Amino acid sequence: MVLNASYEPLKIVSWQKAIILWFQGKVEILEHHNAFANSVTQKFQLPSIIRLKSYVRIRNQNVVRFCRENIYKRDRYTCQYCDSIFGSKELTLDHVLPVSKGGQKSWTNIVTACRDCNQKKGNKTPREAEMPLIAKPAEPRWIQKVDVSISTTMAPDSWRVYLTEDEAV
Ligand SMILES: [Zn+2]
Structure with missing residues (x-):
């Protein structure tokens, strides 16, 4: 999971992509998975949570997509x-x-x-x-920061502290 410099979750990427970003010096690794990958010369512990070193501005941050x-x-x-x-x-x-x-x-x-x-x-x-609504529908105010739905059974425990209740569905 990639966090913005401000620690907000941005998206999910593969561990390969995470390691590339790390090699490029663009991210710091905050947490590791309890799993390893081997290259010819090195053994890598797979990153679980990485954080961008520079802040990425998200467009339409406060608008929840109507879908x-x-x-x-x-x-x-x-x-x-x-x-x-x-x-x-x-x-x-x-x-x-x-x-x-x-x-x-x-x-x-x-x-x-x-x-x-x-x-x-x-x-x-x-x-x-004669079918009253259980709640009056309104535009949601929560922000969908993570573009992948994460099942609570799939998300590693270490991710949860960074996810709001709405994101971990
Ligand atoms: Zn029904």
């Missing part, structure tokens, strides 16, 4: 009608105010819904369908 996966993340993979948690494949996006009634594709009008609820709600508003 399916981020809507699921905002809603914590929970159907906003029946309050049950599902995997991405079982989830759909629902227009709270249906498109046919002028509903927009926006953070405040799109919510996560399971297939059953989406079908049941159909072309109605939550009030018409």
Whole structure:
């Protein structure tokens, strides 16, 4: 995992790339994996966390990209009608105010819904369908700094201190 000079997580790279960056003097290694790689002349302990020596400015840092996966993340993979948690494949996006009634594709009008609820709600508003939302949808304020979703079972323990709860999903 690559951290910015400010210790914010930026992205995940292969250990080969991490070692190249280190050879180039661009990063410092903060943590190692308990694993080694051998070259002809040297044995390397694989880096787990590296930090850039110079700060990289991230564009659109405060804007969360409006996309399916981020809507699921905002809603914590929970159907906003029946309050049950599902995997991405079982989830759909629902227009709270249906498109046919002028509903927009926006953070405040799109919510996560399971297939059953989406079908049941159909072309109605939550009030018409008698299916109240469990939470009012809003634009998320958290920043998605890591562009790879990290499963909590996959992420090494040493990474967790650098990840916020929203990133370690
Ligand atoms: Zn549901």
